[in-house]
Amino acid sequence: MSLDVATEPDLHHELVVDKEAAAALFLDARTANNWADGEIAEETLQAVYALTRMGPTAMNIQPMRITWVRSPEARERLAVHMNDGNRAKTLAAPMVAVLSYTTQWHELIPTTAPHMSAMVPTFESNPDARKLMAVNNAHLQAGYFIMAARAAGLAAGPMTGFDAAGLDGDFNVDSASKSFMVVNLGRPSDVIDRARLPRLEFDAANVTL
Numbered sequence: 567m568s569l570d571v572a573t574e575p576d577l578h579h580e581l582v583v584d585k586e587a588a589a590a591l592f593l594d595a596r597t598a599n600n601w602a603d604g605e606i607a608e609e610t611l612q613a614v615y616a617l618t619r620m621g622p623t624a625m626n627i628q629p630m631r632i633t634w635v636r637s638p639e640a641r642e643r644l645a646v647h648m649n650d651g652n653r654a655k656t657l658a659a660p661m662v663a664v665l666s667y668t669t670q671w672h673e674l675i676p677t678t679a680p681h682m683s684a685m686v687p688t689f690e691s692n693p694d695a696r697k698l699m700a701v702n703n704a705h706l707q708a709g710y711f712i713m714a715a716r717a718a719g720l721a722a723g724p725m726t727g728f729d730a731a732g733l734d735g736d737f738n739v740d741s742a743s744k745s746f747m748v749v750n751l752g753r754p755s756d757v758i759d760r761a762r763l764p765r766l767e768f769d770a771a772n773v774t775l
């Protein structure tokens with residue numbers, strides 16, 4: 567299986583973005599554990615969010631919340647909740663984002679989907695439906711977030727190996743917010759510490775009826 571952008575000429579005939587964009591977003595981008603030097607500017611974080619928020623969610627509910635963990639003090643607090651195999655990575659990353667979902671997204675329907683404001687009481691009385699929609703759509707937004715970070719010139723190292731309950735007790739004082747992913751971020755390093763794992767071929771993951 568080839569993932570080299572230079573050896574995928576047929577693919578590029580089908581794309582509306584140029585080769586460099588396809589490489590930066592998908593084909594050359596790697597999950598990162600090593601970083602080039604340099605701080606991540608506040609403007610870069612805002613650019614990442616500006617792209618992330620435009621990805622579609624059901625009813626436009628946008629349930630994902632981001633906590634940027636920049637200060638060394640906050641980073642030490644976060645590291646306590648990471649699995650042993652992830653702790654050093656989180657301490658070393660130039661920036662870390664904790665992604666959470668809120669189950670109270672329905673309170674913002676008058677802002678996010680004003681034409682559906684009458685549904686606020688319906689969702690208020692159905693916490694199970696709210697949680698399912700929050701989890702599903704926040705995970706979608708996490709995917710947009712990773713791609714947005716790449717579009718802004720960053721590499722991302724997403725992780726689910728952490729103690730979410732412990733992290734929430736420390737960082738998510740609002741009990742409606744639940745962490746579900748921690749993402750290390752920084753400028754990509756030239757050092758790639760492991761080979762690319764195989765991706766499934768079209769026939770293994772697709773069916774056309």
Ligand SMILES: Cc1cc2nc3c(=O)[nH]c(=O)nc-3n(C[C@H](O)[C@H](O)[C@H](O)COP(=O)(O)O)c2cc1C
Pocket residue numbers: 595596597598652724725726727728747762763
């Ligand atoms: C939702 C999610 C959770 C992950 N959790 C961890 C983790 O806890 N620790 C870790 O080292 N890598 C974790 N990874 C990294 C994956 O193993 C990696 O993204 C995948 O193998 C693809 O690597 P590549 O982008 O370099 O091809 C996670 C990735 C995702 C998307």
